[in-house]
Amino acid sequence: MVGAATNNLRDVSLEVPKKALTVFTGVSGSGKSSLVLDTIAAEAQRLVNDSYPSFVRNRLPQLAAPEVQSMSGLTFTALIDQRRFTGNARSTVSTASDTAPLLRLVFSRIGEPNAGYSPAYSFNDPSGMCPVCEGLGTVVDIDIDELIDPEKSIDEGPVRFSQFRPGVYRWKRFAYCGLFDREKPLKDYTDDEMDLFLYADQLKLPNPDPRFPKTARFDGVVTRMRDVYVKNRPSKISKPVREELDRLTAQRVCPECGGARVNAAARASLIDGRSIVDWTAMSVAELRRLLDGFSDARVEPALAGIRRTLDALLSVGLGYLSLDRESSTLSGGEAQRVKIVRHLGSALTDVTYVFDEPSTGLHPADVQRLNQLLIRLRDAGNTVLVVEHHPQVIRVADHVVDMGPGAGSRGGEVQFEGTPAELRQSDTLTGRLLARPLRLAHAPRRPSGEVLVERASAHNLAGFDAAVPLGVLTAVTGVAGSGKSSFATDELPRQHPEFAVVGQDPLRGGVRSTSLSVLGVADDVRRVFSDESGLAPAWFSFNSKGACPACRGKGYITTELAFLDDVATPCDECGGERFNERALSVRVEGRTIADVLTMTAEEVARLFGDRDEIAAKMRWLDRVGLGYVAVGQSLDTLSGGEKQRLLLAKHLSGVTDLSRERIVLDEPTTGLHPGDVDRINALFAELVEGGATLVVVEHNLRVVAEADHVIDIGPGAGVDGGRLVFAGTPAELAAHPDSLTGLALRIASGAAE
Numbered sequence: 231m232v233g234a235a236t237n238n239l240r241d242v243s244l245e246v247p248k249k250a251l252t253v254f255t256g257v258s259g260s261g262k263s264s265l266v267l268d269t270i271a272a273e274a275q276r277l278v279n280d281s282y283p284s285f286v287r288n289r290l291p292q293l294a295a296p297e298v299q300s301m302s303g304l305t306f307t308a309l310i311d312q313r314r315f316t317g318n319a320r321s322t323v324s325t326a327s328d329t330a331p332l333l334r335l336v337f338s339r340i341g342e343p344n345a346g347y348s349p350a351y352s353f354n355d356p357s358g359m360c361p362v363c364e365g366l367g368t369v370v371d372i373d374i375d376e377l378i379d380p381e382k383s384i385d386e387g388p389v390r391f392s393q394f395r396p397g398v399y400r401w402k403r404f405a406y407c408g409l410f411d412r413e414k415p416l417k418d419y420t421d422d423e424m425d426l427f428l429y430a431d432q433l434k435l436p437n438p439d440p441r442f443p444k445t446a447r448f449d450g451v452v453t454r455m456r457d458v459y460v461k462n463r464p465s466k467i468s469k470p471v472r473e474e475l476d477r478l479t480a481q482r483v484c485p486e487c488g489g490a491r492v493n494a495a496a497r498a499s500l501i502d503g504r505s506i507v508d509w510t511a512m513s514v515a516e517l518r519r520l521l522d523g524f525s526d527a528r529v530e531p532a533l534a535g536i537r538r539t540l541d542a543l544l545s546v547g548l549g550y551l552s553l554d555r556e557s558s559t560l561s562g563g564e565a566q567r568v569k570i571v572r573h574l575g576s577a578l579t580d581v582t583y584v585f586d587e588p589s590t591g592l593h594p595a596d597v598q599r600l601n602q603l604l605i606r607l608r609d610a611g612n613t614v615l616v617v618e619h620h621p622q623v624i625r626v627a628d629h630v631v632d633m634g635p636g637a638g639s640r641g642g643e644v645q646f647e648g649t650p651a652e653l654r655q656s657d658t659l660t661g662r663l664l665a666r667p668l669r670l671a672h673a674p675r676r677p678s679g680e681v682l683v684e685r686a687s688a689h690n691l692a693g694f695d696a697a698v699p700l701g702v703l704t705a706v707t708g709v710a711g712s713g714k715s716s717f718a719t720d721e722l723p724r725q726h727p728e729f730a731v732v733g734q735d736p737l738r739g740g741v742r743s744t745s746l747s748v749l750g751v752a753d754d755v756r757r758v759f760s761d762e763s764g765l766a767p768a769w770f771s772f773n774s775k776g777a778c779p780a781c782r783g784k785g786y787i788t789t790e791l792a793f794l795d796d797v798a799t800p801c802d803e804c805g806g807e808r809f810n811e812r813a814l815s816v817r818v819e820g821r822t823i824a825d826v827l828t829m830t831a832e833e834v835a836r837l838f839g840d841r842d843e844i845a846a847k848m849r850w851l852d853r854v855g856l857g858y859v860a861v862g863q864s865l866d867t868l869s870g871g872e873k874q875r876l877l878l879a880k881h882l883s884g885v886t887d888l889s890r891e892r893i894v895l896d897e898p899t900t901g902l903h904p905g906d907v908d909r910i911n912a913l914f915a916e917l918v919e920g921g922a923t924l925v926v927v928e929h930n931l932r933v934v935a936e937a938d939h940v941i942d943i944g945p946g947a948g949v950d951g952g953r954l955v956f957a958g959t960p961a962e963l964a965a966h967p968d969s970l971t972g973l974a975l976r977i978a979s980g981a982a983e
Contacts, residue, residue, distance in 0.1 A: 233299030236564065237264035238642040242526030244631065246270070248303065249580075251604055251614045253627040255660050257903040259637030259858025259894070261346040262617045267309065269296040270615065271584045274307035288513050294799075305613065307582040310569045312562035312590060319366050322353050323560075324510055324553035326568050329539050332532045337506045342500035351499070351506050353491035360493050363484035367491040369461045372452055374428070377478050380417035388416045389451055391474055393459075402452065406439035407448045419946050428452045491554075492938060498580070507554075513948040514540050515549035545603060545797045547596030550690075550711030563900075568601060578613035589620040590871075590900055592905040593709040593929050599624045611694065619903045621664055621978075625650050631886055632660045637858030638830055649900020663904040667980035668931055670960045675918065675940035677702045681726050688720040689713060690952035691943075697957070700892070702938035703914050707963075707971040711842050711947030714927045722925065726892075729925065732877050733896045742773055742783070743865045744827065745856070747968045749847045749880050758838065759823055770823045776813035778804035795883035797890030850879040853913050855906050869896075871900025882917075889921030899930045907932045930980045935960050 234242040239261050246252055254262045279290045315321060324330040334348040341351075351353035352365075358482030371747035382388040384405050387396045388473050394400045405412060409426055410419075411755040424434070435442065449457070459475055467475075483489045490497055490507040502524070509517060518540040521533060543549065546567035551560075560568065566588055573583065585604070589597050597620055605626065608614045616623060618972065622632060630653045632646035645658045654665040670874055677699030687693045691713045698704055706718045723729045746752040763935040768774040777783030781801035785808040800806040807814065807824035814822045819837055827833060835848035851857070857866070868876065875898055885891055899907050908931055914936070928934055940963045942956040955964050964979060966972040 231298060231301050233266060234269050235297040237261065237295075238267045239264050239269070240636055240642040242642070242644055244644060244647075246613075246615065246631075247629050248305075248613050249608065250628040251616070251626065252629040252631065252635065253616045253618050253624050254631045255617075255619060255903070256633030256641065257623060257659065257858075258855065258901060258906050260633040260635075260641035260903075262633050264642070265631075266584055266615050266617050267311070267586060269298055270301075270304070270582075271307050271309045272296050273298065273301050274304045274582065275309070276305060277304060280346070288915050296484075305580055306578070306581045307584060308573060309584045309586075309774075310566055310573070310588070311584075311586040312566045313418040314562050314565050315557035315568075316885075317558060318832045319558070319694070321545075321557040322510070322553065323514075323551050323555050323557060323568065323966050325354075327539055327543065327553075327571050329536060329553060330701050332535045332539075333506055333509060333624060335532045336529045336536070337496075337499055337501065339532075340526055341501055341506070343499060343524070345495040351492060351496045356472060358492050358496050360484060360487035360491055362486035363491070365491050367484055367487065367489040368481050369484050370481050372455055372460070372479055374452070377451070377455075378416060378428075381415055383415050384410060384412040390453070391478060392471065394451060395650045398585040402441065402447070403443075403448065403454070404451065406442040407435055408438045409435070409448070415450045426450060510554040511552055513550055514543045515948060516951065517553065518544060518549075539571060542574050542603075544600045546570055547592055547710045549601060549946075550951070561591055563588075567600075568588070573741050574603065574606065580613075582613040582615060583607055585614070585616045585618070587617055587619065587901055589618060589623055591710055591897065591929070592706075593712075593970065594622060594931065595970040596710055596980075621904070624653070624660075624664065628872060632656075632658050634658065634660075641858075659905050660903070663908075666974070668935050668978040670935050670962050670964055670975065670979055671937065672959075674959050675702045677938070678921075681722075683717070683721050683725055686717055686721040688694050688724075689716040690948055691721065692952040695956040696941055696954055698726075698925060698941070699939050700923045701918065701921060702937070704939040704941060705928065705934045705937035705960075706925060706927045706943065707929070707934055708951065709945075709947050709970060710929075710942040712944045712951035715896055716942050717941070717943060718927045719896055724896060729892045729894050729923075730881065731894045731896070732874060732881055732898075733894075739849065742862060745831075745851060745861045745865075745876055746827075746855050748865070748876055748885060749851065749899070751844050751847050754839070754841065754844050755823070755826060755834075758818055758841065758844075759816050765812075765816065769813050770809075770816070772808040776809045776823070778808055778810050780804065781808070783808050787974070824862075828860050830859065831857050831861060847879070847883045850883045851876070852907075854879045854882070855910050855913075857900060871898065871902065874898055874900070891917070891922040892925075893917075893922065894925045895926075896927045897929065898926065899928065899933060902930075904932060911936045930979065931974060934963075935975065935979070940971075941967075942969050944970065 232243045254266050258260050265880055273296050278839060279287060282290065291659065315326060324333060334351040338346065338348045345351060346357060352358040360365055363369050377390055379388050379390055385396065404427065410423060428450045429452055430448050431453050433448040435448050460479065493509060495688055499505060511697065512520065521537055528675060538635050539695060548564060548567055556736045580630060588600055593601060601623060604614055606618065616626065627650055630648060630650055632653060633647040634643065646653055646656050646661065647662050653661045655661065678701035680697045682700045683696050683698060685693045687697065700884050706714045708714045719731050719733055722733050746755060751766065756770040759770045760767040769776045772783030778801060780803035781787055785804065785806040786800050809824050814824060816822065821837065831851035832846040835845040840843040856872060856875050856879065857875065859872065874896065878895065880900065899910055902910065911933060918924060926933060934940060937960055940956065940960055942957065942963060944953065944955045956963055960975060963969060963972045964975040
């Protein structure tokens, strides 16, 4: 590769060894992803697409060429990133991992009584799905009492849903059907009239009003709502209408199948007393143990395939998942590991596999298993490229590329190339931090009190009691799936509501929301430009008057390709800046509103230094470790960890008395370089010194080592976890013989090898 300049890369030229495991590291925002994902992987994918015939190529996503002078030696590239699975309710862990077809095959061959061929055991096939919920496991009920106002007549609008208000199309359907007295309140309807009004289905009308559609038949209000808004909920729906539907409908377990999704015949077909529903409801670890003692020559090849997949899921630390879990509920890290499993059995060789921080969400004990998978892929004759911060992953690399020296405009250069041992001897920030053993906190701060969590039993928790000290930093640790989050984000705030949870839940807003809007300073920035120009603040919003007329403020034009992914191309009119010419004609200190959105928090704070309502919140954004992110970057492009730190900045910017703050954080260091983790540790220490109580769910040993108190949950995941393993200081945990976290601390601090 010669002269790469994608995003913040500064004319990078690099040779990456083939059929080796290469790790790209560096501080957050240094250019690792720009180099690996946006340049190497993007160009490889573009060239593969160009190899197809034009008919196929025109139906594939049109990828822009990365900014690079030349590249050679590229191979077919598979990108395994942390994008979550789509929100398709018909996708589960079993379907996503390709286990479902093998399970159905086994039951169709040896299940008794036999329900039929393989599709008869599928909740996605009409021959196997439950007829009531159509294979979803849940049904949506319409709350009639909430929907209908019996005191009102048709002319007065008896349906409490805006899409049926008087005068609109759907109101006219029952107003002009000729079946009802439009002036009579619904409470005076006979039972037959009310049944028709609510549940009529394609009724041929004997004497409709001339204004009723001539070719149409009459559907009741509930029937129409089910067809239009429940069974086939529109993909594009306004926020007010969505909120109305949430109020008028409720989702519950299907009364026919009890959530099993398949029909009665599939549920009744058993192997040794268990149905396919029972098999998929087990955790991966439980099902694997069951299959250890089970064999049948008629289906042995299928059973062998299931065992291989289950072993792969176990090896990436997903033994606690059940196969019937919806794939859309998996975290980004869990989804990435399921994708890894798909590739492990591939017969392809000389493939380039690109991983984006695969250790995310993994305990050090699980990272060791991840390393073995990466090595397996390499040893099968493939090239493995990994964007990663984790010291354990860096340690097993054949080759390391360290990017930096800083983030954003201060990064984009190759600081080091060589082996992990050579990196530790180098003078780069990454090298110095890797060479330094972890220091355990031996003098923890004294708590100001404590709260007791009693009989913790959420999810897999075994009903233990645990004290959480106040006024200090507590780390909650354990392997993935052990019950850490269940304890800290479910049980603790449920029993003690004064604890505020700052988690990684999706932020609403997507492409039209930014860090500025989340922090509540977007309007303040617009007012500055408004005062400068005399134009209304709406002219400086890409969601209002200031929007580019061509792309409507998105910065790109989306082309829909039917069954394929939509294709987005930069808007030619605004060049991706999102604003129209009038908005861009106004400047503050020489900067347009579009320029401001490309700045980092530090730059924005400097530009608006005389406006504390803006600068103060920008400083919080920098302090939580998001100083490298452009303040105008869309929320849908941020990782889970970045979104959580953004929410933390929002929370802290509104704090007036730290001594009253009790905050729970769920893995806030996700995606951070060790140097950035040290900055977060410094912020945590500052908050605690100010009197705040912090409870942090973490795998990162740099955070655990700095904690005043550690609650370790385990010892394993799922049914093998959920118990209190240890409570005490990090130094005491490192000496604990039965804790995997303690063992990891001993190794990282140099006390064990």
